[in-house]
Amino acid sequence: xxxxxxxxxxxxxxxxxxxxxxxxxxxxxxxxxxxxxxxxxxxxxxxxxxxxxxxxxxxxxxxxxxxxxxxxxxxxxxxxxxxxxxxxxxxxxxxxxxxxxxxxxxxxxxxxxxxxxxxxxxxxxxxxxxxxxxxxxxxxxxxxxx
Numbered sequence: 414x415x416x417x418x419x420x421x422x423x424x425x426x427x428x429x430x431x432x433x434x435x436x437x438x439x440x441x442x443x444x445x446x447x448x449x450x451x452x453x454x455x456x457x458x459x460x461x462x463x464x465x466x467x468x469x470x471x472x473x474x475x476x477x478x479x480x481x482x483x484x485x486x487x488x489x490x491x492x493x494x495x496x497x498x499x500x501x502x503x504x505x506x507x508x509x510x511x512x513x514x515x516x517x518x519x520x521x522x523x524x525x526x527x528x529x530x531x532x533x534x535x536x537x538x539x540x541x542x543x544x545x546x547x548x549x550x551x552x553x554x555x556x557x558x559x
Contacts, residue, residue: 414458414519415445415495416557420467424488424547426537433543434535439486440467440479441547444523445495446516447509455519457559459526462487467553475553479532489524490537490545491516513540 418440425435442462463485468477479485493516497505510516517539524534537543 414447414450414454414523414559416458416462416523417443417445417492417495418462418465418467418555418557419547420550420553421488422548422550424545426488426490426535427544427546428538428541433538434488434490436486436488436533436535437484438550439482439488439532440465441488441490441545442523443490443492443495443545444520445492446511446519447496448511448515450511450515450519452519452522454559455522456526458557459523459530461557461559462523463527463530463532465555465557467555479527480530485530485532486535487524487527487532488535488537488545488547489520489527490543491520491539 421441424441464478466478470476493510496510
C-alpha cells in the first residue's frame with residue numbers, strides 16, 4: 414500500500430457537486446492499493462499515519478503526531494493512480510493498481526483503524542470522480558509505503 418500524505422490546514426472532497434467529506438487541520442491521505450496488499454498492511458499504514466510526527470509543536474517544529482493531537486482529523490481518499498507506471502511510453506499503465514473489489518475494503522480498513530485510534534476521519538466516495546480541495550500546510554508532503 415501507498416499513501417501520499419499532506420499536512421493540511423483544511424481539506425474536502427466533493428462528488429457531483431456534493432461535499433462528501435471535510436476536515437480542518439490534520440492530514441490528507443491519498444491511498445493506493447496493489448494486488449498483493451493485505452489487511453495487515455492496511456493496519457500498518459493506518460498506524461504509520463497515526464504516529465507520523467509531522468504536526469507542529471508549540472515551537473513550530475514537526476514533533477507531534479495525530480496521536481498527540483486533542484482533535485486529530487484525517488481525510489482518506491482512494492487513489493488508484495498512485496500505482497500508475499510511467500516508465501514506458503506516454504500513457505500510464507494501471508496494471509499494478511488493485512481491482513476495486515480488492516482495494517475498497519482495504520482503504521475502508523485504513524479509515525476504520527484510524528477511527529479506532531480516536532481520529533475523526535472523512536472519506537471520499539469509491540468509484541466516483543472526486544474533486545479534492547486542500548490547503549497544504551508547510552508545505553509538507555510525504556510518500557508512505559508499507
